[in-house]
Amino acid sequence: MAGRNFVYFDLETRRSANDVGGWAHKARMGMSVGVTYSSAKREYIIYPEEEASALIEEIMTADLVIGYNHVSFDYEVLMGYSTWDIAPATRSLDMMVDIEEKLGHRLKLESIASACLGAGKSADGIDAIRWWQQGEIMKIAEYCCFDVKVTKLVHEFGVENGFVRYIDRFGNVQKVDVDWEAP
Numbered sequence: 624m625a626g627r628n629f630v631y632f633d634l635e636t637r638r639s640a641n642d643v644g645g646w647a648h649k650a651r652m653g654m655s656v657g658v659t660y661s662s663a664k665r666e667y668i669i670y671p672e673e674e675a676s677a678l679i680e681e682i683m684t685a686d687l688v689i690g691y692n693h694v695s696f697d698y699e700v701l702m703g704y705s706t707w708d709i710a711p712a713t714r715s716l717d718m719m720v721d722i723e724e725k726l727g728h729r730l731k732l733e734s735i736a737s738a739c740l741g742a743g744k745s746a747d748g749i750d751a752i753r754w755w756q757q758g759e760i761m762k763i764a765e766y767c768c769f770d771v772k773v774t775k776l777v778h779e780f781g782v783e784n785g786f787v788r789y790i791d792r793f794g795n796v797q798k799v800d801v802d803w804e805a806p
Contacts, residue, residue, distance in 0.1 A: 628663035629806035630685035631775045634697045635751035635767050637672075649696065650703035654678075655755045657697075658767040660775055661685075662806035667771065669764045675704035683712055687804065691732045691774050692719040716803060718778060722787070725799050730789050736773045738788035738796050739780045778803060 637653035640646045657670040657678045670678040679701055682688050690697060694717040698709040723729050736742060754762045781787045781801040788798045 626663075627686040627806065628661055628684075629687045629689055629804075630662070630681060631660040631771050631778070632682060632688055632690045632693055632697065633658055633767055633770045633774060634678075634700060635755075635763050636700055637752065637755050639749070639752055649699035650701075652700050653703065654700055655751065656760065656763045656767050657701075658764070658771045660771050667768055669768065671760070672704075675701065679705050679707070679709065682709065683707065686714065687806075688713050688715045689774065689778050690715070690717060691777075693717055694720065716778075718774070718781070718801075718803070721801065721803075722789075722799055725801075732770075732773065732777070734790040735777055735787050738790050740773070740776055742773075 634657035635655045637655045638651070640649070640652070643649075643651035654670075654672050654675055656672075657675065658667060659670070659678065659681055660667050661681070668681070682701075694710050694715050698713075701709055718735075719729060719732070722735075751763050751766055754760075754766075777787060781803045782805045785802070786798045786800045788796050791797050
């Protein structure tokens with residue numbers, strides 16, 4: 624539907640799960656950088672930690688938030704900056720969860736992006752934590768922007784084709800049907 628605001632979203636953390644006592648403490652991991660792409664504004668926005676509340680506002684006012692493992696990870700990290708329970712207050716398409724429900728197991732965004740787009744991610748979350756420790760914020764922002772773009776392109780591929788491809792654990796290209804909304 625025209626006029627709706629779809630927001631693609633990802634964030635990177637300052638600390639690993641090991642640094643904060645395990646995965647049950649995601650809100651303690653801290654956000655180094657968050658990035659969105661708004662279909663209404665047609666622009667990427669980079670949010671440093673001190674602008675986490677503006678990021679949360681953008682997410683909570685979107686018509687649909689699209690990400691990859693963002694509901695149980697990124698939203699939980701953002702809970703360290705909010706009194707709102709973000710997940711139930713937003714309408715979200717978590718592509719990882721949708722695909723996991725269909726296949727019965729999780730896939731990495733890398734395996735889908737490589738099979739659908741011919742290009743995968745440029746780094747990973749551990750790299751982003753190391754860059755944070757080294758004060759290389761622009762590297763984190765670039766990486767996070769790239770991840771949001773990959774997420775957007777995978778979503779658009781699924782909308783256009785009604786399926787996404789992925790590389791299975793044996794190195795074979797497979798496909799899974801998806802029924803995702805068009806922005």
